[in-house]
Amino acid sequence: MIPALADLLDTARVVALPLATRFRGVDVREALLIEGPNGWAEFSPFVEYPDAEASTWLAAAIDFGWSAQPEARRKTVQVNATVPAVAAARVDAVLARFPGCRTAKVKVAESGQVLAEDVARVRAVREAMGPEGRIRVDANGAWNVDEAEHAIHALAPFDLEYAEQPCGSVAELAELRRRVKYMGIPIAADESVRKAADPLAVARAGAADLVVIKAQPLGGIRRALDIVAEAGLPAVVSSALDTAVGLAQGAMLAASLPDLEHDCGLGTGALFTDDVAELIPVDGAVPAHRVVPDPARLDRLAASEDRRDWWLDRLSRCHAVLSENGVRATRPER
Incomplete structure (x- = not known):
């Protein structure tokens, strides 16, 4: 209905x-x-x-x-900083918008840029966050298998938590995962879950070590929880550059997961200069409740x-x- x-x-x-x-x-x-x-x-x-x-x-x-909505298992959710494909010199200013975040997701493989720019950006994030910081990279499926393998080798010295959607197809992800498994860098699937006719295909193919889920593209919190349960893989909840209203939905999804091993991509409200309500990271976390627009x-x-x-x-x-x-x-x- x-x-x-x-x-x-x-x-x-x-x-x-x-x-x-x-x-x-x-x-x-x-x-x-x-x-x-x-x-x-x-x-x-x-x-x-x-x-x-x-x-x-x-x-x-x-x-x-x-x-x-499903019952929450936690009141707050730890979130990551999100670093767009900016020049390395701008990294510190971006990270300053995410106080207390211990994890950073760094955008790579931006159209019109080269791998050297990705390396410089990730290096700047590592220098800013120190050895204890967690760094994940997101290519949004822009590389082919050979490009992804080369890039992960180049970025490996910065101790990656995982590489998100380095290639576009499930078959490519499976092949890349086989090639880089010895390096100990997990592969995460995002678009291969949220934009797929069958969001479980990536899990069945053994093409990812974890799945990135988003409430809106998957049809809501219950549907996303079902996908995680059926996939049988650790999940990271992320946003689609939502307003505070959408971020609240994502936080409530994350709060409902039985297990939440990784910080979530729900701090992106910090990327806006203005929003309909306040939902930005405080001490590296956001609350898991609904918001009312001002x-x-x-x-x-x-x-x-x-x-x-x-x-x-x-x-x-x-x-x-x-x-x-x-x-x-x-x-x-x-």
């Missing part, structure tokens, strides 16, 4: 959050927020995603806003009229996709 479209449109607010540093090719992150009987939820698939994929993000928002911030961060119309139209189309897939609309009592 899903709410009627009119109920979603009734509370929809479209916001545009400015970033302190260009990230994932954008300087401003847009999102659509809706308020359900159980609280605020976020619908923010990246603009290039087709409606079929984006509708899963809407299902996650509806689940979060209209359904009770009305003044919603007004201040409101997207332009044409962007608002674009998102409302997208919401309508994705609602239609869910309805066509047999999910019946209803008007819940408020």
Whole structure:
């Protein structure tokens, strides 16, 4: 059962959050927020995603806003700093936005950059965090197997916690994992889980040592928990550059996992210069509870009229996709 479209449109607010540093090719992150009987939820698939994929993000928002969530096992979640593909000289300034974080995820394999820039960036992070800091790298599937093997060799001296999605396909990940296993650097799968028709294929193929899960792309907290249970691998909960509302959903997912061995990528609110609510790392952790957007911030961060119309139209189309897939609309009592 899903709410009627009119109920979603009734509370929809479209916001545009400015970033302190260009990230994932954008300087401003847009999102659509809706308020359900159980609280605020976020619908923010990246603009290039087709409606079929984006509708899963809407299902996650509806689940979060209209359904009770699994019981939490912890009140706070340790998070990592996120270092975009910046020049090495800017690393200290980025890390300063993540006070108390003992782990850093460093973006590598950025289009237009070369491996030497990745090495310099990771070296700068290691120097800033010291020998006790944990460093993971994320290539977003940009390397082929040979490139990934070469890059991991070059980055290995900086004591990597793991390499996230170094290659695009499950077959490539499996081959790379076989090649670098002797180095003791685990392989994590992100896109091969959240963008896959079968999110368990990577686990069945023995192509990863752990999985990166995100609440919105996987259809909500319950669905993500099911995937982790079936995969049988350690999980890291991460964000999709969410607003504080989406980050709260991610934190509640992380708080619901039976085991949480790794710091989570839920501190990305620190990358914004402004947000709809406060949810940034304090002493390296974020709280695991819902947030309520500040009305003044919603007004201040409101997207332009044409962007608002674009998102409302997208919401309508994705609602239609869910309805066509047999999910019946209803008007819940408020």
